[in-house]
Amino acid sequence: MRDITIAKSEFVPDQKAITKIQDFQDDPELFRYCSLPQILKYVECFTGPNIMAMHTMLINKPPDAGKKTSRHPMHQDLHYFPFRPADRIVCAWTALERVNRQNGCLVVLPGTHMGTLKEHDYPEWEGGVNKMYHGVRDYDPQQPRVHLEMEKGDTVFFHPLLIHGSGMNKTQGFRKAISCHYASSDCNYIDVKGTTQENIENEVKEIASKRLPEAVGITFQDTWAFRGRLVKGEKRIL
Template sequence: MANRSFKIIPKCTYSEDPRMLHIVSQLIGEDLTAVNCMLINKPPGTHEHPPHQDILYFPFRPANKILATWTAIDPVSRDNGCLYMLPGSHNPPVLHEHRDHVNQAKLFFYGLVNAGQLAPEHQRVHLEMEPGDTVFFQSTIVHGSKPNVSKAYRKAMTCHFASSECQYIEVAGTRHEQLAKQMEAELRRRGSDLSYVDMWRIKTKQVKGVRSNL
């Protein structure tokens, strides 16, 4: 789902833009928590982000009550690394097996183990976008982005929103466990004793309606 109208309102943060929250609330409910908001900058020469599901990173459920927004700041093309989606891959909402792409020299850079079957090239829909274009997608949809082979940067804003219906889950023994241990090890290296769930609690912000349990 895309919209071409999102120029940020002055004095309004990206995650609090009322035009965007109006759409998000129609998809996952009126009570919304922003759980992860990022400015993404993809320099020339950046590798592909392999096919993955965002739900891997989130230790809360239900998955169908978590929604991503992704807004282009620069023109986004296949040359500078546009997003691609696998239509219908969010249904049923299951978390597939992922592995850490350590060869990319990036922490927490996970991709699908069975990408050839789950994300074949001929089924990928590439999202070329103009500044202000915004796409909304479920947390379980398989997606990724191509390498930036242009000479320009590719910048975008993105935020994940969760409904107040969401609850934290126990990650031990699940497909989240490896990532959680890796994150906690990195936090300890930086002098913090936060748990994986603690980290997510700190990152969240209520942006509409009733406060959630996140």
């Protein structure tokens, strides 16, 4: 994924526009992160013994190019997932260097994981917003928030309903992190038609059919089934 502002600039060398590498499940070196016993030990407390790595990301938040597009709007990850139950899904997010408010650490709204899935859409940001960066629609900026300042190698585990995002990178360096969303292989796919997730379903299907024109009739659920990898235990439903 490319940062919208940087990708438009003809002066920036191409690799510097890379904000994220998603779906590294077929890269043995990067995928080693998802199988680390030190991570799975905690993941298992949420998922139980049958663990699927569903979504992988190497995040390379670039120095902000002046339009605040390095921010990640406040969102709930469950918005992107057509599988349940939410309590059997967890994200592990590991800092690859010191992250703080200057380089755009994670920001969370404590306790929101006990709420419900909210409506999401593109925020109306003056400088634009990156592709697929949906945010909670009725987000109240006055709600108490916690900035997760972390050292290199620190890992945070969080629930898919937790409202979170990340700030602008005000430094000249690329803020790097690696993350994986895990789910129990006993989770099941749901139909999101008629729900708040229908907008992301349509967007994902549109992108999938552009990238894979031969995959006629590909569903939102297929795009997840195709990426999920078993990391421990038995493959069951997902």
